[in-house]
Amino acid sequence: MMRIFRHLMMRDLRLALRQGSDVAMVVSFFVITVTLFPLGVGPEPNVLARIAAGVVWVTALLAVMLSLERMFQSDYEDGSVDLLLLTPAPLELVVLAKITAHWLLTGFPLIVTAPVLAALMNMPSEGYAVLIATMALATPTLSLIGAVGAALTLGARRGGVLISLLVLPLYIPVLIFAVAAVDAAITDLSTRPHMLILGAMLAAALPLAPWAAAAALRHGLR
Amino acid sequence: MMHRFANPTRFMRVANVILPWTAGLTLLFLAAGLYQALFASPADYQQGETVRIMYIHVPAAYMAMMIYASMAVASATSLIWKHPLADMIARASAPIGAVFTFLCLLSGSLWGQPMWGTWWVWDARLTSVLILFFLYLGYIALLNAFDDPARGAKPAAILALVGAVNLPIIKFSVDWWNTLHQPASLAKMDGPAIDPSMLWPLIFMAVGFTLFYISVGILRLRGEIAGARIRNLRLGMTHG
Numbered sequence: 272m273m274r275i276f277r278h279l280m281m282r283d284l285r286l287a288l289r290q291g292s293d294v295a296m297v298v299s300f301f302v303i304t305v306t307l308f309p310l311g312v313g314p315e316p317n318v319l320a321r322i323a324a325g326v327v328w329v330t331a332l333l334a335v336m337l338s339l340e341r342m343f344q345s346d347y348e349d350g351s352v353d354l355l356l357l358t359p360a361p362l363e364l365v366v367l368a369k370i371t372a373h374w375l376l377t378g379f380p381l382i383v384t385a386p387v388l389a390a391l392m393n394m395p396s397e398g399y400a401v402l403i404a405t406m407a408l409a410t411p412t413l414s415l416i417g418a419v420g421a422a423l424t425l426g427a428r429r430g431g432v433l434i435s436l437l438v439l440p441l442y443i444p445v446l447i448f449a450v451a452a453v454d455a456a457i458t459d460l461s462t463r464p465h466m467l468i469l470g471a472m473l474a475a476a477l478p479l480a481p482w483a484a485a486a487a488l489r490h491g492l493r
Numbered sequence: 494m495m496h497r498f499a500n501p502t503r504f505m506r507v508a509n510v511i512l513p514w515t516a517g518l519t520l521l522f523l524a525a526g527l528y529q530a531l532f533a534s535p536a537d538y539q540q541g542e543t544v545r546i547m548y549i550h551v552p553a554a555y556m557a558m559m560i561y562a563s564m565a566v567a568s569a570t571s572l573i574w575k576h577p578l579a580d581m582i583a584r585a586s587a588p589i590g591a592v593f594t595f596l597c598l599l600s601g602s603l604w605g606q607p608m609w610g611t612w613w614v615w616d617a618r619l620t621s622v623l624i625l626f627f628l629y630l631g632y633i634a635l636l637n638a639f640d641d642p643a644r645g646a647k648p649a650a651i652l653a654l655v656g657a658v659n660l661p662i663i664k665f666s667v668d669w670w671n672t673l674h675q676p677a678s679l680a681k682m683d684g685p686a687i688d689p690s691m692l693w694p695l696i697f698m699a700v701g702f703t704l705f706y707i708s709v710g711i712l713r714l715r716g717e718i719a720g721a722r723i724r725n726l727r728l729g730m731t732h733g
């Protein structure tokens with residue numbers, strides 16, 4: 272079972288890395304969009320420091336969302352998704368492998384890039400550790416919820432726009448608590464309650480999202 | 494019972510008998526409720542006449558959540574038992590629920606302006622209801638996103654179930670967070686904390702809105718069933 276999981280995950284990673292541009296595209300979208308804010312709001316250091324956590328998180332959310340469409344789309348187009356359905360392992364595990372690969376290819380690079388962007392946005396130094404911690408705790412949740420959206424819209428017209436309509440409302444709680452945690456750290460309050468809720472969301476999404484995404488895939492491919 | 498009414502024709506025969514009654518009662522309850530709300534009930538000692546917005550706002554909020562809950566139950570029924578009518582009920586309910594959610598947000602905003610001095614605040618109750626509105630829109634969009642209309646039903650049902658996590662968040666948002674929105678005063682363990690002169694018009698309006706939902710729901714169901722029948726006839730013609 273674990274062997275199938277590892278093989279599937281490695282396959283996705285290898286495909287993405289061989290093609291090369293996927294990870295670079297997500298990160299450069301993240302960087303460029305954050306750069307727009309000082310230009311739009313004005314380079315006032317205090318203003319930027321105030322909105323830094325929110326801007327970094329909102330942009331990370333959008334970057335994850337843009338990458339969701341390709342989670343199942345390329346497999347759907349070349350037909351390999353039919354073979355995935357035929358693997359002896361449960362489909363939920365297959366989906367979880369693809370989600371893990373997606374997180375390694377988008378969530379992880381975002382975590383690495385986030386502190387640099389936070390520095391660009393003049394975020395107070397107390398926030399850095401918590402920003403990385405919230406990213407590490409919450410980006411897996413984003414990939415998990417996103418997989419449900421990607422599976423539901425497989426084969427739909429204008430799937431990309433539809434994913435954002437479905438997934439963004441479900442991302443809002445993650446955004447609220449992640450930004451609240453960073454703000455709490457900056458203003459010297461306890462970040463514990465926010466981190467606990469983020470952890471609870473991950474704990475709930477981990478079993479439920481692969482199950483819902485697998486159900487959607489099974490139906491979509493019949 | 495459930496399987497007896499799985500047949501759309503049999504269901505519609507019963508529904509068509511019910512429809513004139515629910516439609517008539519809707520008018521009766523709304524007329525009585527509106528008269529009491531606008532003329533017979535007293536003005537609030539603090540809020541003055543603006544309290545009358547409550548008689549639209551609170552029942553609309555209740556409808557927004559109740560319709561989403563029934564959509565989620567219908568979706569679960571259609572996923573588990575493949576009940577053909579449950580699918581159509583969820584599908585017919587979505588636009589009605591979306592409109593009630595919009596009405597709730599709109600009336601709340603109009604009420605907030607004189608009372609809180611602002612049209613909108615980003616507190617937990619308002620934000621979670623806004624998310625509910627987006628969920629309704631997402632559900633309708635997903636339903637219509639596929640070339641084959643029957644293909645969207647199951648993804649939409651899964652989405653309705655996933656989105657149901659929002660309902661308890663809306664209900665308890667006023668208890669879990671410090672919000673500008675007031676906590677619950679009707680559905681409490683120790684009875685409603687509201688004067689009977691204001692409670693009765695509220696109940697009348699809520700019953701009227703529910704009957705309205707049932708009446709319009711039956712009308713929309715009739716349209717859904719006729720639409721499905723036309724599609725099947727067309728398919729039969731091309732094959733035969």
